[in-house]
Amino acid sequence: MSGPIFIVERITTHPGCAEKLVAAIHDDYLPLATARGMSLDRILVSPPIWDPELSNEVTVTWTVPDTAAWWQMAKGGRADRRSAEFWTNHADLIAHRERSMAAPSGIVQELADV
Amino acid sequence: MYNVTRILHLTDPTDTQVVIEQLRPKLDTTAASRIVAGATLPGVINGGDVIVHLQYADQEAWLAQRDVLDKTLDAIATTRIDGVDYAGGPAGVRDGYTGGADVYRTLLIHAEGSDGALAQFSADTLCMPRYVQSMLAWRLSPVDRAIGPTPWTHVWEQEYRDLDGLLGEYMLHPVHWAVVDRWFDPEFPDFVVRSPVCHTYCPSDGQPIIT
Numbered sequence: 233m234s235g236p237i238f239i240v241e242r243i244t245t246h247p248g249c250a251e252k253l254v255a256a257i258h259d260d261y262l263p264l265a266t267a268r269g270m271s272l273d274r275i276l277v278s279p280p281i282w283d284p285e286l287s288n289e290v291t292v293t294w295t296v297p298d299t300a301a302w303w304q305m306a307k308g309g310r311a312d313r314r315s316a317e318f319w320t321n322h323a324d325l326i327a328h329r330e331r332s333m334a335a336p337s338g339i340v341q342e343l344a345d346v
Numbered sequence: 347m348y349n350v351t352r353i354l355h356l357t358d359p360t361d362t363q364v365v366i367e368q369l370r371p372k373l374d375t376t377a378a379s380r381i382v383a384g385a386t387l388p389g390v391i392n393g394g395d396v397i398v399h400l401q402y403a404d405q406e407a408w409l410a411q412r413d414v415l416d417k418t419l420d421a422i423a424t425t426r427i428d429g430v431d432y433a434g435g436p437a438g439v440r441d442g443y444t445g446g447a448d449v450y451r452t453l454l455i456h457a458e459g460s461d462g463a464l465a466q467f468s469a470d471t472l473c474m475p476r477y478v479q480s481m482l483a484w485r486l487s488p489v490d491r492a493i494g495p496t497p498w499t500h501v502w503e504q505e506y507r508d509l510d511g512l513l514g515e516y517m518l519h520p521v522h523w524a525v526v527d528r529w530f531d532p533e534f535p536d537f538v539v540r541s542p543v544c545h546t547y548c549p550s551d552g553q554p555i556i557t
Contacts, residue, residue, distance in 0.1 A: 302523055309533060310530075313532060316533050319535075329535050331533060333520075333524035334524075335520070335524075343520050344477070346515045346518040346519050
């Protein structure tokens with residue numbers, strides 16, 4: 233089975249909220265994600281400045297090893313809604329959020345060849 | 347064509363084959379033009395034990411027979427029946443497909459969202475056959491009447507040559523998990539599927555169901 237598969241969160245924070253959101257992701261979301269097989273790849277902050285008057289773009293990338301693990305992750309998130317609730321509980325920090333799935337370009341054809 | 351589906355969650359699932367054998371002659375009295383009654387296959391999720399799918403010329407023909415089906419199913423010991431009544435929505439058939447599918451799958455969905463989100467959910471779902479070649483016939487329909495505890499709004503049906511076509515290609519292709527599934531994902535900001543789905547499938551008799 234091909235992998236890894238990336239789960240990508242692109243978040244625009246309200247001014248001054250990025251540092252608090254990143255801390256919450258580490259403290260509250262990461263344990264839930266790990267429990268359903270997700271590995272934290274990285275958290276990117278742009279611009280890389282903590283400033284109470286600045287809005288940041290926070291990009292969080294997670295990985296799962298393959299498609300089977302992706303479905304395990306997805307089913308886990310539906311059975312236990314605490315990960316979904318994380319986003320509603322921190323909505324006051326977030327101006328906009330997008331969530332998408334991605335894969336390295338080298339395995340795109342392989343993934344589709346099922 | 348008007349469609350009626352009932353998913354029976356039996357009190358005693360070990361009775362499934364007996365129930366189907368008893369059910370078939372009674373379903374013949376419902377005046378349906380097409381009758382599917384099959385035991386669900388391993389792997390269904392919230393999918394019950396028996397699928398009953400009936401087709402009528404139109405809604406009027408169905409309503410004339412509704413009491414007959416209701417009484418027939420009331421006589422079966424169930425913990426729950428999920429059901430939907432619906433006219434056919436957008437549908438398609440793979441070029442050259444005239445029958446021979448071994449598996450009929452139906453997905454009952456409860457979706458709520460903005461008109462734009464629901465339209466995109468439908469468009470994304472209906473793009474799947476372009477990528478999933480194992481899907482021989484498909485139809486996405488709005489629900490007129492839902493039965494059971496979940497207010498089902500949509501039915502997504504497919505026919506497959508075999509189980510691998512459903513559990514393999516359909517489930518594993520990126521169009522499923524990277525495009526369509528976001529609408530089912532409670533972490534997706536605009537997700538629309540609000541309740542656990544009824545994902546169920548049974549053997550087909552090989553005659554086309556979705557036309």
